[in-house]
């Protein structure tokens with residue numbers, strides 16, 4: 001973005017819940033009352049009075065008097081509060097420290113809080129003490145707070161209005177705040193615009209009256225064309241997270257200032273088309289299909305990247321995403337261990353007939369017997385698919401004394417004493433356990449059907465924790481009913497309920513020694529927390545820095561951090577001459593290239609160019625107009 005000029009403007013900023021994420025007095029009470037049995041009660045009372053004051057339901061002077069009266073605080077508590085508040089500066093204020101420092105002369109902090117803790121906090125962001133208008137505590141000789149300076153205009157009703165009247169500011173005055181007293185500056189004509197700040201709290205009584213509702217300081221700076229940390233405010237960028245992904249993911253995006261919506265269940269195509277409108281980042285798991293129909297719908301035109309919060313990506317049309325310049329990321333290893341542990345556990349349960357025994361026990365039947373109960377030690381396990389999960393099972397099964405066989409369509413190195421089979425038939429015909437760990441590509445549909453079951457040994461134990469469509473369910477049902485199979489454990493199904501409220505309907509229900517689980521192979525607290533951290537990190541790297549390292553459908557580039565430069569990202573169809581055209585434009589406008597990176601796949605090219613700070617809008621227009629451009633964007 002070209003450098004914007006700060007206008008000759010006064011910006012009046014509230015402190016509590018605006019500059020910082022919290023209310024200073026509430027926090028002072030919490031600190032001062034630590035260890036006091038009445039802490040929760042008194043803090044609750046203070047918070048309640050604060051909230052009532054914020055929406056104008058409690059006169060300000062009464063509210064201040066009553067809150068300070070409830071506060072058994074001293075200087076050391078104030079010192080602790082200062083340290084605490086420095087860690088609670090609103091994210092968008094922290095991000096825009098440069099703006100605050102550079103424009104400190106135009107910024108006034110006007111607060112009904114107390115200078116005692118406000119000044120040290122705003123000082124840290126470059127705002128001097130003389131620009132802070134707030135109350136002051138009165139202390140006794142021991143340092144206990146005994147009251148406050150009641151002559152200060154800010155301790156009185158309509159204090160902010162009176163204060164601003166007394167200051168007689170010239171020129172445009174904009175107010176940023178979360179409370180009704182901030183709005184009153186606009187109402188009284190002392191400010192030209194009121195921006196309701198909702199990054200930390202949104203009060204309808206306040207937002208209803210605002211000229212603008214700003215979810216971050218970036219948004220305020222963007223609206224007013226002021227220099228800022230984000231070229232386009234992230235609060236304008238929508239993130240849609242489906243299938244109840246881990247709360248860590250929600251926090252990761254919120255912390256960066258994105259607008260985040262989380263839905264518990266999966267969506268079908270039509271629902272997704274509806275919901276994807278204006279969404280730039282989508283996160284999903286195995287049950288939401290991101291199809292060509294969804295991707296080509298105009299509602300999906302803003303989509304920039306997709307996060308599969310799982311290993312499998314067969315639910316996403318990766319080719320269509322690539323064609324549209326949409327980068328897809330997944331979590332290839334975050335739940336591997338969970339699937340491995342469950343597979344091993346299921347094998348033991350099935351071999352010992354544990355579910356039948358347990359069901360009988362619940363019905364009061366004590367059936368102590370070794371009949372039909374075996375160890376897994378010494379048995380042969382056959383792994384179909386020897387990737388991340390298959391190989392880990394191989395190692396653990398061998399450690400448990402099993403003989404491991406595997407078959408993979410790709411030539412894989414055998415771990416330990418595992419034996420490679422050259423065909424599926426060779427594998428299936430000699431093992432006691434068959435465990436499927438292939439990926440979900442379309443061509444793997446029904447790779448295990450009637451014929452493959454017929455190759456298996458009698459009394460085989462069969463596990464599928466990979467993908468539902470890999471097994472022909474009717475053939476599996478026949479194999480179980482015919483008595484050929486000892487038992488089976490199935491975690492994945494051709495059709496799976498979209499939410500926990502939908503009934504599971506499948507022919508496998510009610511069959512003996514068949515363990516059915518609701519696609520939970522990867523559903524452990526550990527795995528979901530890992531995924532909730534890993535996938536957002538990939539998506540944020542792509543959004544913030546352009547890196548595509550780890551993408552499953554895109555040219556992979558790991559880029560250096562952006563320092564003192566603009567980064568221009570150009571995604572195009574991989575045809576000859578694009579890089580030359582890009583560089584001709586830079587040459588024409590005498591733009592100095594600081595760094596340039598190019599990576600292509602068969603169909604797509606990705607060029608990243610870091611340029612010196614100054615460049616003109618014409619360059620951007622010309623870069624966008626290059627033939628075969630798919631997407632273009634800029635980062636600071």
Ligand SMILES: NC(=O)c1ccc[n+]([C@@H]2O[C@H](COP(=O)([O-])OP(=O)(O)OC[C@H]3O[C@@H](n4cnc5c(N)ncnc54)[C@H](O)[C@@H]3O)[C@@H](O)[C@H]2O)c1
Pocket residue numbers: 311312313332335336339384385386387388389390407408409410437438439440444447465466467491492519520521522523
């Ligand atoms: N149940 C769950 O909750 C759960 C959790 C995680 C992963 N999974 C699924 O497990 C599967 C395996 O995951 P991974 O991380 O090991 O994947 P991976 O990509 O590392 O390994 C898959 C292996 O299967 C091989 N393969 C593909 N098609 C084959 C075929 N027809 N015959 C033989 N080998 C074939 C591939 O060459 C590869 O080596 C995936 O389908 C994934 O979606 C399920």
Ligand SMILES: O=C(O)CC[C@@H](O)C(=O)O
Pocket residue numbers: 285286287309310311312313335466522523
């Ligand atoms: O949690 C999920 O929805 C899918 C888990 C698993 O199948 C995966 O592919 O990682």
